[in-house]
Amino acid sequence: MSNALLLVGLNHRSAPVDVRERLNVSEEQQEGTLAEVKSLPGIDGAAMLSTCNRVETIVSATSEDVIESIVNWMSARGGVGRADLEKHLYILRYEDVMKHLFRVASGLDSMVMGEPQIGGQVRAAFLSAQRCQALDGMLERLFEETMRVAKKVRTETGIGEHAVSVPYAAVELARKIFGELRGLQALLLGAGEMSELTAEHLNTAGLKQIFVANRSHERAQQLAERFHGQAVTFEEIEPHLATCDIVIASTAAPHFVIEPAHVDRALHARKMRTLFLIDLSVPRNINPAIASIEGAYLYNIDDLQQVADANRELRSQKAEQAEMIVAREVDNFRRRLVTQDAVPTIVELQQALESIRSGELEKCLRRLGPITADQREAIEMLTTQMVNKILHYPILRLKDSNAEPHERESLRQTIRKIFGLR
Amino acid sequence: MTPNLTLYIALGFYAAGTVMALVSLFTREMRTQHLGLGLMIAGWLSHTFWIGTICVRTGHPPLTNLPEAASFIAWTVFLAEMVLFFRYRVHAASFFVYPLVLMLLTVTAVVREPFAQMDPALRSGLFTTHVFLSTVGVAALLVGLAFTALAFVQDRALKSKQRGPLWEWIPSLDVCRTIGYHTLAVGFSIYTLGILAGILWSYRTTAELIDLRVKQIGGVVAWVLFAMLLQSFISGAYRARRTVVISACAFVAILIAMLGIHHV
Secondary structure: OOOEEEEEEEEOOOOOHHHHHHHOOOOOOHHHHHHHHHOOOOEEEEEEEEOOOEEEEEEEEOOOOHHHHHHHHHHHHHOOOHHHHHHHOEEEEHHHHHHHHHHHHOOOOOOOOOOOHHHHHHHHHHHHHHHOOOOOHHHHHHHHHHHHHHHHHHHHHOOOOOOOOHHHHHHHHHHHHHOOOOOOEEEEEOOOHHHHHHHHHHHHOOOOEEEEEOOOHHHHHHHHHHOOOEEEOHHHHHHHHHHOOEEEEOOOOOOOOEOHHHHHHHHHHOOOOOEEEEEOOOOOOEOHHHHHOOOEEEEEHHHHHHHHHHHHHHHHHHHHHHHHHHHHHHHHHHHHHHHHHHHHHHHHHHHHHHHHHHHHHHHHHHHHOOOOHHHHHHHHHHHHHHHHHHHHHHHHHHOOOOOOHHHHHHHHHHHHHHOOOO | OOOOHHHHHHHHHHHHHHHHHHHHHHHOOHHHHHHHHHHHHHHHHHHHHHHHHHHHHHOOOOOOOHHHHHHHHHHHHHHHHHHHHHHHOOOOOHHHHHHHHHHHHHHHHHOOOOOOOOOHHHOOHHHHHHHHHHHHHHHHHHHHHHHHHHHHHHHHHHHHOOOOOOOOOOOOHHHHHHHHHHHHHHHHHHHHHHHHHHHHHHHHHHOOOOOOOHHHHHHHHHHHHHHHHHHHHHHOHHHOHHHHHHHHHHHHHHHHHHHOOOOO
C-alpha cells in the first residue's frame, strides 16, 4: 500500500539550462528511465515529466525514505554532484504534488503563462508510463485527474486562447476578422524576420496562397518556395491587393509603399470585402491614413505589441481564476482519494462486526426459545444499532481527509489490529 | 389572458438566465455564461409547454393578440438563437437576445388579455399564414438585428484597436456579418410573404388593400427599413454608422407594429 505521493524535480525557475539538459529524458529513454526508477526499493509507481523547462520524477511509494534514493539516482544519471543538484531541486509531498501537477498541466507553471503545449506533454508522460506499466492505481488516478482538471481550467478560463507574441497576435487578429483562414490569400511585402514569422504562422493556419514581393526578386522566389507561394514584382502589388485578404509589409523602403488610393481601388474591386493590413516595418510602409477607410483594418508593429501585452495581462487575470479552480479540485481529489482508500477497511470492518452480531444473536435466540416476530425484530434492531454506533467513530476517523497520509495509514493499521482484520 | 404558472416559471428562468449572461460579461466566466444558457433553455421548455396549453385551450396557435404574439416571437427568437449558438457558438448574442426574449415575455405576462378564441370569420388559411409568417419573419429579423449590432461592435473594436467588454465573446467579423446577413435575408423574405398574405386577406375580407392603422404603418415602415439594411449588407456598407441608425429605427418600427396588435 502506497503511503507517500512524492515529486522530485527541477524547472526553469529553479535550475539553469545546463543542469536541465543533463537530466533531460528523451522519448526513447523513457522506458529505460522509468524501469530504473521503478526498481528503486520502496517505489510502487513512477512517472517522468521531461520537457525543455522541467524534469520531474513523480512516484508513489511505501514511505518518504525513497526521496534519498531518487535524489541519488538523479544525481548519478545527470552526472551532477549531489550537493549541486540539491540546490536546484524541489521535493513535493502528497497534496502539493497534486496541486503542482494540476498547475503544470494547466500551463500555470509555464514560462509563458497558459501555453497549451504542456497539457499534451503531461498526457504524453502519462501514456508513456502507462505503456511501460510503471503506474500504480494511485498515479493512474492522479494523472487522469490532472488531465481532467487541465481541460476544465482551459475551458472555463480560456487561459491559453490569447496570443502573447507579435506574430501570433497578427494571426489572432486575422481570425477575429475572417474567422477561418483556410482559403484566404496573403501578400508579403519585403522579407523581414518578423514578417516571415508572421507569414509562417498564417500559412500554418491554412492560407490558400502567399504572394511574395521583394526588392530582390531572387529572395522573393526563395521565400515563395518556402511557403509554396508565388513571387511577384513590386509593380504587381496593386492588382494583388484586390485578390489578397491579408497584406504583411516589412520592406526597408523609407517611404509608404501602399497609399490610401491603392486600398480604395482594391476595396472597390473586392466589392468591399475586408482587407487586413499588417505593417511590421520601421519606417512604416503603409500610409496610416488607410486605417480610416471602411473595410480596411491596419495594424502596425506597436499595435500588435499592444495586443500581445494586453493578452499577457489578460492571461494573468485568468490565472487567478485558474488557481481557484485548481485549489478546489485538489481539495475534491484529496477527499475522494481518502474515501476510496478507506473503503476496503470500512467494508471489512462492517463485515467482521456483522458476522459477530449475527452469530451471537443466533446463539441468544436459541437460548431464549420461541419469540414473536416483533420481538425478534426489536432485538435485531437493538444489535444492529449497537454495531453501527460502535463503528461510527472508527469510520469517521478513517474518512478524515484532513489527517496526514501517514497518520491515516497508522490509524488504518491500528483499527485492523484492534478488530482482528487480516 | 390569464397568465398561468408555466408562463411565470418561464419568465423566472428567462430573468435568471439573462442576469447570469450579463454577469458573465463582467466576470468573463464561461461557466456563468453556460449557466445562463441552461436557465434560458429551461425557461424555453416551460414557455413551450405554456404555448402548447394555449393551443389546446383555444384550438389554434397563440397569435391572436399582443401578449400571445409577443410570446410567440420570444419563443421563435430564442429557438433561432439556440440553433445559431449550437452551430456557431456565438456567446455574445446572448447579451442582446436574452434581454429581448425576457422583454417580450414580460409584455405577455404584464399585458393581461383573455385567451382569444378566433372569430370564425377569420379562420381562413390565408389569415393564419399571414400571422404565422409575419411573426416568424419578425423573430428572424430581430435575431438578424442582434448580429448586425455584434458585427458593428466588432468592426469598431478592430478599427479603434480598443477591446470592449464584448471582444472575447464576439466571434469573427465575418461570422457576425454572415449570420446577420443570412438571418436578415431569410427573415425579410418570410416577413414580406407575411405582409403579402395580410394584404390579400385584407382585400378579401374588407375589399381594401391596407388599413392604415398603427400596426400596418409600423409594419410597412419596418419592411422599408429592413430592405435598406439588407441592401447595406449586399453593398458592403454595413460597417457605416448609417446602418446602426437604420437598425435602431427598424427595431422601433417593429415594436410599434407589435404594440399595434389588438384583437383581430
